[in-house]
Amino acid sequence: MSVLEENPDSPLKKRPPRWSDIWLKKTKPLKHVVFAMQLQSLASKDPKSQTLIPHFANIDRTLLLSDELLLKILSKLPLSQRNPNSLVCKRWLNLQGRLVRSLKILDWNFLVSGRLITRFPNLAHVDLLNGCLFSPRNSGILLTHRMVSMQMRYGNCSNWELLEENLLPVEVVDGGLQALANGCPNLRRLVVINASELGLLTLAEECLTLQELELHKCNDNVLRGIAACENLQILKLVGKVDGLYCSLVSDVGLTILAQGCKRLVKLELSGCEGSFDGIKAIGQCCLMLEELTICDHRMEDGWLAALSYCENLKTLRLLSCKRIDLDPGPDEYLGFCPSLERLYLQKCQLRSKKSLRALFRVCEAVREVVVLDCWGLDNDMFTSASVCRRVKFLSLEGCSLLTTEGLEATVLSWLDLETLVVVSCKNIKESDISPALATLFCNLKELRWRPDAKSLLSSSLMGTGMGKKGGKFFKRT
Structure with a gap:
């Protein structure tokens, strides 16, 4: 007989495994929990072990x-x-x-030293605009622009000279882009200034998921690098900015862009030059383009006719444009955008009736028209909008030259009009509202009427039945 059989209580005898042993195997956090529970139980039963409670209370339970x-x-x-x-x-x-997914970089050394990637490894949106500017931190002079904000040493030079002096060199910016591309392969949005073609090529090769790019101080050569971003969907190009910096984007760059970024959905061109050929190339190549924003353009006459090549364009925005198109050409060459739904004009100088008429001709299929703080829009010019027969939504704000007569002449021709917004248009008087215009107001689904601070239309129309027809309502702001 063996020793194990003679002494059943021997510690050398193997016992069958228990379910608790199997369950707790390779579950280190759970063992800590069981140990903590046992420790707390012993401390509560034995009065002499109350000294264990403070030690247990200092344990960081999140470590489990x-x-x-x-x-x-x-x-x-x-x-x-x-x-x-x-x-x-x-x-x-x-x-x-x-x-953290989104971050604005203010210290360039934080990027190139690698601390950015170590501290925030999952960044998807990065703004390098202010980080590309070298400015003294203890200066009492602050230069603020709608795009950048920076401190300056002295104030006896132009803004353009100041920006060029304090802008990081192209080689330094490219080095930062390479460090960012290597550390953030899942980058989806980037804002940068003064980058070169090589820096953007590195970014395009490493960051295949890049979908949104905002590039300041852009030129035609830089667009060769952007064209390598095949999955780019949203792009903003800033060429020349008056009083800040000067950079050229022409038809050459727009054509390069169109041939490379064929998946663009939204495109904004700010301070860019070009002509019919550049916009035509974008329309023919970027078949998915749905929104086009043109800000402070320097384009040659005749560019409006190229918009007809943007067959899937749904939204057209013109912002801060000093002119639209002084020589758009004959109507038979203009064409129109068949899918256009929204036309947005803000802070534009509408000097020429011919150019505004051509714009409305190209946008004749539009359903929403918004005019905000545009100089020069009078009755004679606004009547050219009558060609847009499908308008359902009209918003006019800050149109000081437009009168009630000019408004009525146009809106009465829009049989599908459902919403009308009139705000801060001082020459539109309630006393000039005709019975036909009042009838139109009653048939609208929504009316926001405040041409001036003394508007009393809502109170004067009480009891007329407005707002009681088929769920239509009246709203005053």
């Missing part, structure tokens, strides 16, 4: 949670608690950094 589980918990908290949570401990600081 994995990083993945703690990340899910932290991601559910509101954004206002993000900064306080990062001060709890180093682990929470690192985990909060993994939750």
Whole structure:
């Protein structure tokens, strides 16, 4: 007989495995939980062991949670608690950094040193605009522009000279783009200034998911690098900015862009030159383009006719344009955008009736028209909008030259009009409202009427039945 059989209580005898042993195998966090529960139970039963309670209370219970589980918990908290949570401990600081998706860089060394990638490894949106500017931090002079804000040493030079002096060299910007591309392969949106073709090519090769790009101080050569971003969907190009910097984007660059970025959905051209050929190339190649914004353009006459090649264009925005198109050509060559739904004009100088008439001719299929703070829009010019027969929504704000007679002559021809907004148009008088225009008001689904601060239309129309026909309502702002 063996020793094990003679002494059944021997510690060498193997016992059959228990379910708790199998269940707790390779589950380190769970063992900590069981140990903590046992420790707390012993402390509560034995009065002599009360000294264990303070030691147990100092244990960081979040250490029992994995990083993945703690990340899910932290991601559910509101954004206002993000900064306080990062001060709890180093682990929470690192985990909060993994939750950050969007960041504006102010210190260029933070990017090139690698600390940015270490601190925020999952960035998807990065703004490098202000980080590309070198400015003294203790200066008392601040230069603010609608695009950039920077401190300056002295104020006896032009804004253009100041920006050129304090702008990081192209080689330095390209080096930062390479570091960003290597550390953030999942980058989706980027804002940068003074980059070159090589820097953007590196970005296009490493960041295949890049979908949105905003490029300042752009020129034709730089667009060769942008053309390599095959998955780009939203693009903003800023060429020349008066008083700040000068850069040229012409038909050459627009053609390169059109042939490379064929998946564009939204395109904004600010301070860009060009002509019929450049816009035509974009319309023919970028078949998915739905929204086109043109800001402060320097395009040659005749470019409006090229918009007809944008067959899927749904929204056209003209912002801060000093002119539209002084010589658009005959109507038979203009064509029109068949899918256009929205026309938005803001802070434009409408000097020529011929150019405005050509614009409305190209946009004759539009359903929404918004005119905001545009100089020069009088009765004679606004009547050219009568060609747009499908308008359902009209918003006029800050059109000081337009009168009630000019408004009535146009809106009465729009049989599908459902919403009318008139705000801060001082020459539109309530006393000049005709019975036909009043009848139109009653048939609208929505009317926001405040041409001046003394508007009393809402009170004067009480009891007329407005707002009681088929769910239509009247709203005053």
